[in-house]
Amino acid sequence: MSAQGATPELLGRLAVSPSRxxxxxxxxxTILGATxxxxxxxxxxxxxxxxxxxxxxxxxFFTTDPTGNTFFKTSTIGGIKSAILGTIxxxxxxxxxxxxxxxxxxxxxxxxxxxxxxxxxxxxxVDVLTGVPSIVFGLFIYIVLVVGTGSSYAGYxxxxxxxxxxxxxxxxxxxxxxxxxxAGLRESALALGSPRWRVIARIVLPTALPGxxxxxxxxxxxxxxxxxxxxxxxxxxHVTSSNLGSFMNSLPVQIYNDVNSPTESVVNRAWGAAxxxxxxxxxxxxxxxxxxRRSRLA
Amino acid sequence: MTPTGPTxxxxxxxxxxxxxxxxxxxxxxxxxxxxxERREERAGPVTHAGLSxxxxxxxxxxxxxxxxxxxxxxxxxxxxxxxxGPSGCGKSTMVRCINRMHEEIPGARAEGRVMLDKIxxxxxxxxVVAVRRAIGMVFQKPNPFPTMSIxxxxxxxxRLTARRGDLREKVERALRGAGLWEEVADRLSEPGAGLxxxxxxxxxxxxxxxxxxxxxxxxxxxxxxDPIATLRIEELIDELKARVTIVIVTHNMQQAARVADRTAxxxxxxxxxxxxxxxxxxxxxxxxxxxxxTGKFG
Numbered sequence: 001m002s003a004q005g006a007t008p009e010l011l012g013r014l015a016v017s018p019s020r021x022x023x024x025x026x027x028x029x030t031i032l033g034a035t036x037x038x039x040x041x042x043x044x045x046x047x048x049x050x051x052x053x054x055x056x057x058x059x060x061f062f063t064t065d066p067t068g069n070t071f072f073k074t075s076t077i078g079g080i081k082s083a084i085l086g087t088i089x090x091x092x093x094x095x096x097x098x099x100x101x102x103x104x105x106x107x108x109x110x111x112x113x114x115x116x117x118x119x120x121x122x123x124x125x126v127d128v129l130t131g132v133p134s135i136v137f138g139l140f141i142y143i144v145l146v147v148g149t150g151s152s153y154a155g156y157x158x159x160x161x162x163x164x165x166x167x168x169x170x171x172x173x174x175x176x177x178x179x180x181x182x183a184g185l186r187e188s189a190l191a192l193g194s195p196r197w198r199v200i201a202r203i204v205l206p207t208a209l210p211g212x213x214x215x216x217x218x219x220x221x222x223x224x225x226x227x228x229x230x231x232x233x234x235x236x237x238h239v240t241s242s243n244l245g246s247f248m249n250s251l252p253v254q255i256y257n258d259v260n261s262p263t264e265s266v267v268n269r270a271w272g273a274a275x276x277x278x279x280x281x282x283x284x285x286x287x288x289x290x291x292x293r294r295s296r297l298a
Numbered sequence: 299m300t301p302t303g304p305t306x307x308x309x310x311x312x313x314x315x316x317x318x319x320x321x322x323x324x325x326x327x328x329x330x331x332x333x334x335e336r337r338e339e340r341a342g343p344v345t346h347a348g349l350s351x352x353x354x355x356x357x358x359x360x361x362x363x364x365x366x367x368x369x370x371x372x373x374x375x376x377x378x379x380x381x382x383g384p385s386g387c388g389k390s391t392m393v394r395c396i397n398r399m400h401e402e403i404p405g406a407r408a409e410g411r412v413m414l415d416k417i418x419x420x421x422x423x424x425x426v427v428a429v430r431r432a433i434g435m436v437f438q439k440p441n442p443f444p445t446m447s448i449x450x451x452x453x454x455x456x457r458l459t460a461r462r463g464d465l466r467e468k469v470e471r472a473l474r475g476a477g478l479w480e481e482v483a484d485r486l487s488e489p490g491a492g493l494x495x496x497x498x499x500x501x502x503x504x505x506x507x508x509x510x511x512x513x514x515x516x517x518x519x520x521x522x523x524d525p526i527a528t529l530r531i532e533e534l535i536d537e538l539k540a541r542v543t544i545v546i547v548t549h550n551m552q553q554a555a556r557v558a559d560r561t562a563x564x565x566x567x568x569x570x571x572x573x574x575x576x577x578x579x580x581x582x583x584x585x586x587x588x589x590x591x592t593g594k595f596g
Contacts, residue, residue: 115404184441185443187435187437188437189443189454190402191397191434191506192430192455192458192506193427193429193431193432193459193509194427194430194455198460199458202454202457203443203458206445207444209445
């Protein structure tokens, strides 16, 4: 201790007391323990995914459609090409609907609606929508677009169900980020004699972009992993289709079907598909971060 | 609308009669810090002159609270007018009414007239966006657009208002006008946020200048700057008045004494006294002005 020469009285007042030291240690320990506890399931999931999923990965796994022959051990079960492409197409269309719409709603809430009565009502319904179970969106689309029109399942119907699911997440996350844009920036742009829409398009949105990417990705990732809204909207099929108006396979539905199979190789395909889904989302994450980092200084 | 009687208003409309009759002494001679030749060399030729601004019975409200309680005051063309007064006396609010930024705050509104030359900027036929192009504003905190380079920050005003013409030339002229060109000429593509506080504030002044306004409002432009940077801004203000009319809100009475041709003292939402700066600081006619400028309160 570097307290030589100090009076004992002063030292006694300033020195860390044993009880404070003890409490500090307990608090630190608790927080560290909680962090580790939260990490355990995450690490286990990644561990099992890699352990079980990597084994079924092969070039055929990604380039062939599932054959549907799952009961005879001698026949090939095929890969997951249709599921990968189906998920990409369905989620891309869902994102194309939900992201612009969601950001538009968030911009309206922050820049125009503010604390008005209608804006509060919109916020309330968005919050309610966030809590709706995903299968309800599937049911809703099933009743309106499948039963209601008397037609069959289709990829685009799955996209709409997923878009509904994504919408509240996109709105709420974009709204929070837009609120973080300093009011001074809006003011100085307005004071330059800029119309409000141009302030939003050229100042507010570019400033908020990196933050919004995170929220949007969260929504995309959540949608990409959903099974329930797709089961009776996009259906399930084996063949690859680029027609969003027909039945469409997807990774979560493929996993759901495969896991129920009594055949081990088919269950292993589910693990492989699950790992593929996680890898796809990770890839998307990296890509979006790269883009938003580059555009920060455009 | 205006609280003052009609006869008094007629006298206010007369450009030769100061708003606070009887309080003014002889108009003082110009005190050039910078010679006209040097001004030309640094800021470029004077392309257009400033316009006068006249407040007539201006009142400003936040919800039900009346913050500015009926002000009649003229800012003469190509003069620097300083607004002094204790915190919360309504200086900033009053200035924000001039380019109609006050109404951007939810629940805020203004009454009375603000005459830019001979046009009431609150007339329903007047475009608020066009008003802000004619009356620029510099804020307390330097706030360059964080997503933009130095060049783009200055060009932002031109782009945001969709003006055509040679951007590069206009940006250079604005940066020269703000006395920043020599310092940033070789790094125009670097982010504006990377400049020092004083440079950022001059960048914001350049941004306002680029739109070629007739009036520039400055709301405590030096309160976040060190003395050297403050001096640079003050020199700049003196150069700029050949081109624009300047209204500067300041807490710093020395600053008002240094830069302003005329000074107005406000208290509790009312204009107490306005006159040539030396008169206000040496022989004010109202005892409250004297108490304030001698440091007895505020």
